[in-house]
Amino acid sequence: MRLRVEFTTEPFDLDEVPAHALVAREVIEAAELDAVDVGPFGNTAEGPADAVLTAMDALLRKTLESGATRVSLQVNVIGEASGE
Incomplete structure (x- = not known):
């Protein structure tokens, strides 16, 4: 399965890129x-589902540790992985 993920981290800072971003x-x-x-x-x-899910696990853990107070994400199935 292939997935598309869209995400944002907050809080926003328009003057300087936050560490979590x-x-x-x-x-x-x-x-x-x-x-x-x-x-x-x-x-x-x-990407492939395993790669996306692994990346999202790391992203959630590391951005929260770096000061994010909110992480919004949306995951969509966009098709089958190549070779399936």
Whole structure:
């Protein structure tokens, strides 16, 4: 199964990128995911279900440890994994 995840971390700071947002970017860019798009008001990534779920576990743990007070995420099934 392939998944698409969209997520944001809060609180927002328009003057300086918060530590939790930097951590989220590091986690998502280091994960084995496709079509990663990191932006100031939302982030998306796609990949095989195991990779997405593993990345989201790391993202939740690390961003909360880095000061996030809220993490919003949405996960959608977008198809079957290649070769299935």
